Amino acid sequence: MEELYREESGTSGQRKIFAAIALLMIASLFVHEWMGFQASHRFDVLGWGMDMVLLALWIWRVSFGYTLILYKNKRLEVISHGLGFIKRSYVVDLTRTESFTDKYVKSFFRKTQIKHYIHRYNSLDNNPQRLLVFTEGKKNKLAGLLFKSSDEFIKQLRKQMPDKFIQL
Structure with missing residues (x-):
């Protein structure tokens, strides 16, 4: 398949600082659980479980990068890659697109x-x-792909489907 445009997700220094602070806060929760275990010699399943969930969410939201690939044959592929060994791909057939927008407004x-x-x-x-x-699917139910991209990527997408763009 011939590519029209490819883009990698990027990060900013300020957002990396926020992510590091969040990770330190999660680590402090683990320390708190450990201190509680040392004092009472009882394992708090709920506390440790919540800490693990928060850590997993942090890893999912921060540790993965994404590659967006727009193909000439009206396909959009989003490749997720993270932790050095996980790589998954999701492909959207752009001929089945209802609309797309350059801003996600949840209330709308x-x-x-x-x-x-x-x-x-x-x-x-x-x-x-x-x-x-x-x-998507045989029943043609609506699905939404939430992604982050540059304005240049949206320009390329608009060239592919000028009538599907919604300005919010």
């Missing part, structure tokens, strides 16, 4: 019949959230 899209959202972005990326709404 809450009123739609989008059945599920596919989140494919790194929280450290400075680019704004974008939304691509498309139909």
Whole structure:
């Protein structure tokens, strides 16, 4: 497949600092649980479990990068890569696109019949959230792909589907 445009997710220094502070806060929760275990010799399943969930969420939102690839044959591929060994791909057939926008406004899209959202972005990326709404499956249910990209990527996408763009 011939590529039209490719883009990697990026990070800013300020957002890396926020991510580091969040990780330190999560680490302090683990220390707190450890101190409680040392004092009482009782394992707090709920406390340790919540700490693990917070750590997993932090890893998911910060440790993964994304590559957006726009192909000539009206396909958009989002490749997730992280932790050095995980790599997954999600492909959207752009011929099934209902609309897309350069800004994701939650209150506007809450009123739609989008059945599920596919989140494919790194929280450290400075680019704004974008939304691509498309139909999927045999029943043509609406789905939304949330991603972050540059304005240049949106320009390339608009060239592919000028009539599907919604200005918010």
